Structure formats: C-alpha cells, structure tokens
Amino acid sequence: MLTPPVTNPKKAANALGWAVKEMERRYDLLVEAGFRDIVGYNAAYDRGDLSEEQNTDQSFDRIPYILIVVDELNDLMMVAARDVEDCITRIAQKARAVGIHLIVATQRPSVNVITGVIKANIPARMAFAVSSLTDSRVILDQPGAEKLIGKGDMLLLPGNTSVSQRIQSAWVDEAEVRKVVGHWRRQAPEVVYVSGVDGEKSGGSGADLFGGTTGDSDDDELLRQAMDLVVRTRQGSTSMLQRKLKIGFARAGRIMDLLESRGIVGPSDGSKPREVLMTLEELEQLQQAS
Template sequence: DDESDPTPPMFVVEPEDRRAAEVEVDEPEPVKPERKKPTAEVVTDEPHTQGQLDTGPSPKKGSWKLPPASFLVRSSKQAIDQAEVDQRGRDLEEALRAHGVDVRLVDKTVGPTVTRFELELGSGVKVARVTSLQKDIAYAMAATDVRILAPIPGKSAIGIEVPNKTRQLVSLGDLMASNESKVANHPLDVAMGKDIAGRSVFLNLATTPHLLIAGATGAGKSSGINCIITSILMRATPDQVKLILIDPKQVEMGQYARLPHLLTQPVTNPKKAANALAWAVKEMEKRYDLLFEMGYRDITGFNAAFDRGEIKAGVSSDREFERMHYIVVVVDELNDLMMVAARDVEESITRIAQKARAVGIHLIVATQRPSVNVITGVIKANVPARAAFAVSSQMDSRVILDQIGAEKLVGKGDMLLLPGNSSVAQRIQGCWVDEEEVRKVVAFWRDQSPTVQYVSGVEGEESSSSNAGGHSITDGVGDDASDEALLKRAMELVVRSQMGSTSMLQRKLGVGFARAGRLMDLLEQNGIVGPSIGSKAREVLMTIEEFEAL
C-alpha cells in the first residue's frame, strides 16, 4: 500500500500538464471563440504592444527585425568609496554648524554625477538660512557649485546635491538592458538617463507628448538627441514610427541618412525645414479628418479597430486604409529656424503641439539659445515637458523650466527633466551613445531596406512640371488654377518692382514664408529671378517690357 500511494499523484499530474499544454496551444485557434480571455489580453496589452501589432498584413511588415542589444556597449560599474562619502557628509554637517545652523544628516544617495545629502533641520531653524549659505557650502565641500532642494518634495528634509569627484558613465546600453526598459516597452518610450538613485529614466512621447530641450553649447543636447533617436531605432520598426529630422547644423543628423524610418532625407535648409513643419501640420489635419470620418477619437482606437479588421472603405469608394504610424519630428536647432522664418515656424510648432497628440505626431525641439526670442511664450505654453542641460544664468533656466536650477548643473549630460505632468524637476545624468554604435544600428536597418522611398513633398521641393496633384507645402490647400494665378501675380510684382524679395511676396500676396519661398523658387526655375545671394534680394532677370510682351 505504501508503494502504491505515490503513483496516483504521478499519473494525475502528468495528464494535467498535458491538458494545460494543449489548452495553451489551442487558445489562439478559432475553436472556442466565445472565450473572453483573448479579448481581454488584446485590450490590456494594446498601449504597450503597439510594436507587435504593427507587424501585420503585408509581407514586408512581417520581415522587419529589430537590432540586437549587443550593438550597444554597456559601461563597467565603478565601486563607490563609502568611506569618502561618509566623510563628505560629516564635512557638510560641520560646515553648516560652523555657520550656526543646527542640522543632522539623515540619508545620502550617490548618483552617477552628484551625491545628495539629506539634512534634517534643528528646531527653529529656517529653510532660508540654509539656502543663503549656498556659496559657503560649495567652498567647504571644494565643489564648483551645489544645488539645494529646500525642501525635498514629499520629505521633511533639505537636499544638498554635491558633484562627485569621479563621474560614472551612463551608456545607452545600460538603460536598454535595465529592468525599467522591460516595463517601458512602448515604441515611443525613449531613453533619457539615470536619476540620482541610479534608476533608468524613460520618457513616453505618446503621453508627454512633446519635448523641449535646451542648454548651453557642449552641455550634452546633441548626445541626448542621439540617444533618443537610437532608442527609438532599437525598439520600433519603420511601420511603427516615422521620423523627420531637421538639422540646420548639417553635421548631427547626417549619420541617419537613408534610414527606412525617415519620411524624407535629413533637412538642413531652414527654408525646407519650415516646409517640413508645415507638411506635418497638413498631415495632422488629414489624420483628424480621417478619424472624424471613421468615428474614432485618437490613433490608438483607430489602430486597434484596424487590427480587428473593422476599418473598411465604403462600397462606392476605392480608398485603401492603412494603419497609422507615429511621426516624430526632431528639430536640432530651433534658433536657426526662428532667424529665417520665425512666424511660420512658430505657427507650425504651435499647431502641432496643440493638436497633434491624438493623431500620433510628436515634437522634439532643441536649442542652444534659451532666450524668449527663440523659446517664445506660445511654444512654452504648448510644450509642457522640458529638459534643461547646463546653462549660464538663472534667467536662461527660468526661460526653459520656469524655475532656477539649471545654472547649477555641471555639464556633460547633467540635466533637469521636467515631465509634462509635474512641476518638480528631476535631476538626471543623460545617457551616452557612441557614434560607432549609432552607425551599427543604422547599418542594420539599411541592410533590411537597401532602397529607401521618401514621401514626396515633405521639403516642398517638387518640380513645377510634375503632376498637378502633388503641390508643395502651402499655407492653404489650393487647386492648380489658384496656384498658377498666384504665380502670375508674384511674377508681375517682382518684375514691375525689379526686386526679388521673398518678404515682399509675403506682404503683397498675404502668404506665409513657406509659400512665398516656393513661389520665389518657381520664379528662379522659370528664369525670372537669379539665385539667392544671402539676405539680399534676388536679381530680376526679366524687364518690364519683356513681361508686357508675354
């Protein structure tokens, strides 16, 4: 009897395992359509599995492969000298007591760039007493500068952040291999860096939904942008996310050329950049019209319905619907664009920032000149998420963050991140990605798509002899007859005034910079005016007599 006792459980366990395995295999089959579990899984996972849902109907979509994690190098961990940290904490306490401030060190956190010492104030000690001793604290700690959080949000303590003597490198490979990366699995979860506690920080552009980056030259803006773009390339296929890269500096975005994710080649001409932003506005409006027509509130609902096969063209229509991809517009230097076409650029950025979230179009705007002329109040009001790298003054910090603090940063990727849903800035050491790593990732995508087909008209450079339906970026949607009439009016204005000025066309014709610039380009193609010569008016090649003889 004793020997036979263990046998029944063995025979019971094995069939259960087999049945469980059979159930798991049979679940996706349409044998039991009444079960609710698969439906619940689709609804729950939808916001986090946009990437998987995009690899759908066409053979090409199913052929994309994501780059391996081995392309990104991970940094070696550096040991923390705990004795040195403890000694610096004691030095801080003694320095404050020497100035008559009663404090007690309650905690310390060693981050990649700075160490935060948390101090509890004695009875009757005012917070302002500590903040007034900022320079004395920096002197006592032999630091270039210190940042004081008075108080730390959510704690009855004051935080004093002191730069570390030896900084730790935070690589993009570290973030992409972290536990936080496994949770942040949306295609638009972009890597930002590590916080003071060593946790990886990701920002979801789909919920942010736009990001403003600013800081002085050499503070780490371009490295941060490269990390953001590379993190998108590591987890999103070209069918999920499309990019428009605007690079007036001409050297930062060149390495991403011929990438299948691009809607157009990296834009380096400020005039074409204004056209690209205007194209994004038109695309936004087209998507809103489609959502209204189909009865959906946003891109998530539309794509979910598309995946279920519920989106179909009408009986009398020959339209074919496609799954909406996300579009991320990256502007590396806003200052150059504002110098050339401030009104049009600001208007396009404002319209995208106000409305484009629901249709999956997101902006990342960077500048090294954080002044009110570049980061206008209208732009700030519509781009709530900001990342401030080191700046030179409190005024610059206020322009970016609406608060001081960025002037205390130590540079080389040290940043304050202000997410759109909070007014408390988070100190982060921005991550770093080597140029060779970026080239490996880009080459991986190029190998999968040797020939890249860009979307025509993004830069507004379509030839006037092309088909009539493919007009360029304009301030309004006009037909060919109105465009032809506008071109004739522009030609008459230029010839009779003998001045080839784009700004004159803006004033006289009541059009924006983008359309006036295109009209001037068409006049040049037709031999009416000469090429552009800096900021001077173009030479007019046709006389009034020749014009009247036409």
C-alpha cells in the same frame, strides 16, 4: 525616414508646414472612420474592422507614427519666426492624437527663440548645463540648470508635474549611433522618401501633364491617371483616388495637393470632396497637346 535630413532653415520651416497639413489630413481620416485618435484607429485596422463600406469611396490604411526633430530652433526662428511658431504650436497642441510627435532643441534658450506660446504648448522639457539663471528660467520656468556640472548632467521636467528631476544622460558615441541607424534601416530596407516635405517639388527630367516635374515615371503616370479620373468623374475625392489607383491615403493626399497647385481642383474643405475646376474639354486639349 520621410525625407533626407533638411538642413536649409527655409526648407525646414516648410517641412513644419507640411506636418500641419498631414495632421489635418489625418484628422479628416479619423472623422470618416469614426475614431478619436490613432490608437483606436490602428487597433480597429489590425482587427480588420475597417473594411470598405458599400456607401463610401473611402478605403483605409494603417497610419504610421511620425517623429519630427528640430535640432536647432534658433535657425528656423531667424528665417520665419511667426510661421514656425504657429506650426510648432499647432503640432504640439493637436498632433499627438494622430501620431505626430515633436522634439525641439536649441543651444540658445532665449525668449526670442523659446517664445511663451511655444513653451506653453510643450510641457515636457529638459535642460542641460546653461550659463545663467535666466536661461534656466526660460527652459524650465525655475532655477537649477545654471548649477549643473555638464557631461550629461541634466534636469527633466515631465509634463505631469512642476518638480524637475536631476538625471544623468547617457553618452552616445559614433559607433552606437551607427548601430541605431543600422537597426532602423533593417526595418525598412527599401528607402522611399515622401516628396514635397521641404516645400520643393522633386527634381528630374520627366515633365508631367501639369507643367511640373516629378523625376519618377511611375509618379508621372499616377498624376496623369489621377487628373483623368478627377476631371471625368467630377469627384475631387482623395478616397476615390485611393480606391481607383490602389494607393495609400498619404500618397493620394499628396497627389490631390499637386492637383490643387496645378489648378485642377479647388482647396480642401474638411472631409468634403474638392471642387473640380478643370473642364473635360480643357483636359482633352491638354492631353492632345502632350
């Protein structure tokens, strides 16, 4: 898992914003590598075709798939409807090509929750038993779900057809859930969460050079090294951080975002290097003060 389950609706809305930024970052990487989607990119990486070229600072890592699950969309829409709608729309429209997928669920299928924009960009839908014809139309754009008998009885509307299929969902008990979770944990025995997914900086007692905290001495040291590299070389390049610090693309991108939030570099401009805002004199003064 990228992060522990996010239960606060405001933080969950921030997590969707993080996913949009990650999607854009992945598209920038595909542009530099010369591929149109994650399938071709990862296949080339596995073949060893993505070797580091001499005329670029970019280094490439395998891109993992990300699955985003929104358990109750209504909670998010009550907090930040416009932002949530925009994020879900962008993810549903573009993120599949870069390996980011989305599952959205709600127990309140109203037009205020499942808006027309959201529904238009999520073609594959499923409905369990609902209380009214209106609810069925909100989910599926057709009647039928109000006649389901419950207990896993459901209608599936695949994205490639307008004809729904009536199927039976399997019952999953607590023991089976634990088995599935155990299977996932065995694949990644060391749990390493991505900081900043929910919009909060990690807590901790260790203050870094940027006036914030990371709570991890290794991360603090990486931030110091990254700031020193960027300011001294005048290169606000994520790929340069990858190559010099020997870290992955996602981690280098998060460090660059932290540098931006601290005023060290300017905002992202596609695949171009960021503008370095801090001078060498300011860096040396900051290092002496710390």
